Amino acid sequence: MSTLMAYIAGLLFGLGLAVSGMTDPARVLGFLDLFGAWDPTLIFVLGGAVVTNFFGYRLARRRPHPLFAAAFQLPTRRDLDGRLIGGAALFGIGWGLSGYCPGPAFASVAGITWPLVAMLAAMVAGWFLARALPSQG
Incomplete structure (x- = not known):
């Protein structure tokens, strides 16, 4: 059941990105210009997400456990290391150059373009690079 709920949440996220126009890299690049x-x-899209998360997170934390899982899975690390800072910097550079972040990129796969292929290839390469680097946690 939790896999189905994750799939539905992903579909809703992708639908929200498409409806808001955030799958259009020109719109994102226009924001950065x-x-x-x-x-x-x-x-407005980011503000709506922050407000929704602010209230949703507080409501969810009042529950003893999620609806479709035995326990909440929250991060325990709070330190900043080179991998986190480097990954965040690479994410920002990639977002600024392509106009895509991972969610809109996957939501845009149906309308594949060469810039999107380049961004997805770089993202997959980043996954392999992150696995190859030694973890400090």
Whole structure:
């Protein structure tokens, strides 16, 4: 049941990205173009996500366990290491260059383009690189 719920959550996330226009890399690049033709649309999408998460997280934490799992799976590490900072920097650079982050990239696979292929290939290469680097945790 938890796998089905994860699948449904992923579909809802992808649908939300598509409806909000965040699968369009031009819109994301327009948001990042602060001194050109700036497009503030992404602020409203991000703001809606923050507000929804703020209240949803508090409601969920009042429960003894999730609806379809035995326990909550929350991260326990709170330190910042080179892998985290490096990964965040690479994520930001890739997002800024391509206009795609992983969610919109996967939601856009139906309309595959060469920039999308390049971004997905770089993301997969990053996964393998992250596995090859020694973990400090």
